[in-house]
Amino acid sequence: MPRHALRAGTVIVGDGSTLDDCTIGIEDGWIVEVTPGGPDGDYEEVLDLTDRVVMPGLIDAHVHLMYTGEPEDLDLTGLSDEYLTLRCAEMARRALAVGVTTVADVAAKGNTTFALRNAIRDGVTLGPRVYACGSMLAVTGGRATDGKQSGSIIEVDGPVEARKRTRELLLYHHADLIKLAATGALSSPHTGARDPQLTVEEMRAATEEAHKVGRPVHAHCYGEQGITNALDAGVDVIVHGQSLTDEHIERMLETGTALAPTLTVYRAAEHTEADDPIEQFRDERNRPSSSAGVLEETEPNFRRALDAGVTMVMGTDSGMPYTRYGDNTHDPVYMVDWGMSESEAIRAATLDAAASLNVADELGSIEEGKRADLLVLNENPLDGIETLLDPDALERIVLNGRFVEDLLWT
Ligand SMILES: [Zn+2]
Structure with missing residues (x-):
């Protein structure tokens, strides 16, 4: 060259x-x-x-390449891993086209994203740099373990199993990061978003293994106990994070734990062509009680973290309903809309996003x-x-x- x-x-x-x-x-x-x-x-x-x-180049540290952003595509029933790998490649290409040169996939089926990562690295196909966690660790019966999305989750119970499955991801597949489901999720209607799921011991076991080989841990979490559990386990990035308490914020500042507030997925309804997108977006989630109010808490939670100086990371949650590839660059725009400076938002989408993947020595x-x-x-x-x-x-x-x-x- x-x-x-x-x-x-x-x-x-x-x-x-x-x-x-x-x-x-x-x-x-x-x-x-x-x-x-x-x-x-x-x-x-x-x-x-x-x-x-x-x-x-922009770094989107939170995407789901298996999904397209069309709500019906959350249903993986009948789709082979080979088909999904090709779909992942197309979604990655759409992100690249708007300037996202690196994506981190945070829950995929089987080897799909590992295969895509390797194929792009080897020049087999064109796409952004992919960092892949493989599947996400969650509790048995926890988030995304029900029919439609099953396959993107490894169900673990107990620290021994969490450690073993983490080692498999890291050592057999060279996972670039580990993703943990500390709580339920809005996108899994059978769970309460704020209900704690993985235990501190389970998440700590996974985190220890990841840190041994220099890999970061991103924890999906909502609600006071779930966020506390993730921080107790020593994770590197709190994903979503509604709603941080003063104590959570203090601890994150002390340890340098970052927040990926994933504003794009919460505001996705604003740039869809759906008739009543916000209602449709909410209906998708058919929320049980501990999920109520999460969407409304997004802006005040972001502003509190921003005012306190918590490190923010770009992460769109692309692939989730109405959160389409090609719209990735809305994320820094939303951050500025809610009080960040342009310079801070660009840093969140570049150097700080690289740091959240432990690759700030190479990228960002x-x-x-x-x-x-x-x-x-x-x-x-x-x-x-x-x-x-x-x-x-x-x-x-x-x-x-x-x-x-x-x-x-x-
Ligand atoms: Zn996500």
């Missing part, structure tokens, strides 16, 4: 800072220099982007020694985050140092 460079008018680094007029040198998919003016090195080509903005910012996953824009999203929604503003996507349109036909 040739050495080439981009001379950018503005670089959004990803860590909250920006640079004016500098050169990003790229070799073999890696950034080899970020130099004011520049370049320092010799390149076969230096592309003039001095009237453009370059930022890191434009710095020497990192992967060259970049977006070239003709408007600055720091001046108005809606730029990320505008397909005309996103001119080019660089994946592993190469323009995606070049990869399509080679």
